[in-house]
Amino acid sequence: MRAALKLTLFLIVLGGLVAFPRMVQSPYFLQLMILVFLAVAQGQSWNILGGYAGQHSVGHAAYFGVGAYVTLILLQSRQIPPWWGIWAGVVVAVIVALIIGAICFRLRGPYFVLASIAVAEIMRLSATNLKGLTNGAEGILATDIPSLRWGERVVADFSISKVPFYYIGLGLALLTLGVAWGVAHSKLGYYLQAIREDQDAAHSLGIPIARYKNYGLMISAALTSMTGSFFGVFVGFVDPPTVLGLDVSVQIMLICIIGGMGTLYGPVLGAVVLVPLAEALRSNAVTDLLVKVGAVSPESKVGLFLKENLSHAHVLIYGILVVLVILFMPEGIVGALRKLTARRRREVA
């Protein structure tokens, strides 16, 4: 019964999302939704390794950057369209993951975290300095993306509107959700969670921990690379800080931490909360709202101060909110919701 309810709810939401671009023409909202999809996919990709296996990588920018760079390099220097380039990115990301896994998974806990950061930084510095391949700090601009054709018919023309990106983003989010669901409902998922809970106990129960961690990393890296390819093509530009910076790694992680690690819906909720929040703070929608509600008058000192400064402080406010969430909802939004429903159930009983 509950499963049927869940499925119905999922299909309703999905239907709404598919119909969304037909109902809402505003490119601003379309863009916002695309960023949400991207964040869902990023968070879910990280979740497989960080959430289920408990290997908290703070270097997922490495795979994100690989996807973005490989796809755009192939597009610009070889005219290979991105729907092929994305797979090349996946292949490279998996190879990188195998190398990183072989080295970093000898380490546990904080040492693994530090090693993951180091690897991403190495990638960022390499991308900055291997000018022949990556065009260095100037980055790569995707000039024109060929339209996707099926025979003679144009399936998606990327130059006219953002709608094709909307559906590809939605598809990517669904893909990562599907993969995470598959992992969670398989031996792999059980083994990854066992490793998260207690490596020694897992080892004694016949789990080859190094091999399973590598499986988790490879899947996570492949999906993260796909999100990187999507981002690169969508933005039409890559340079080292935007796709390989430490803040990219942290951002990916935060989606999952805020939403709830090791849960299927955590990254979804994390993305739905974080992306619009960041956007609202950046565009100073908060001040506009306060003015509209009548809490502050736009001419008053406070109103002027907020108008002047709030959008400059968006990163600071974002940071404070994140800290508050982590302090008061250590298991993320999903964890907090579960606690709430569990309490209610107890009260009913």
Added chain:
Amino acid sequence: MAILEISHVSRFFGGLAANADVSFSVEEGRIMGLIGPNGAGKTTLFNCITGYYPPSRGEIRFDGRSLNGLQPDRICKLGMVRTWQKVRPLAKLSVLDNVMIGALARTHSLNKARELAMVQLTVVGLERRADFLAGGLPIGERKKLEVARALATQPKLLLLDEVMGGLNPAESEEIIQLILAIKQQGLTQMVIEHDMKAIMRISDRIVVLNSGEKLAEGTPEEVVSNQDVVDAYLGESHA
């Protein structure tokens, strides 16, 4: 027939010999008790046998093959599994999931693993706790969960590291009955225990370790009447 043969096993930590030249073997279908004062090297020996620490010297043979250089997961697959003195439940997973993870050592199917796990939960009497979080169980039930999870890997040899530690007499009695029931099924067991009454009741043979070395070996009667054992470990009251 000996299912486990430990020959001249030593394990050094720096200059300290946690195990020094220990040799004995465990007969199939029997219960071997392992006793000795704190720091005698009992748990270290378990760690050597199950692949957590490779022995510095000597060889361990299980079911006819050498375990040298094998990782714990391989050793589990060969049919030897241990429980932990300090219980290690997979705290955020359900009791059933814990045991399923053990069962998955023998199958890829979650449904099959679930069935096997329910059987083992029933064996240890935790079937009504299946949906509880493992981390929330009281200590007595955690100990049983350790045993159920280990049994789910379908071992030939079960190593129990102080499963009665911290339990009240009633709970200890349940574990003793459980160990004897497992023996009835033909499973070989090696048991570390401090509760002398219990270990005398369940063991077919006993090895006594002291300062890393084997002090004595024999039937429970032989061991309690051994003057070295009385001096080093038991004290006069048991003699």
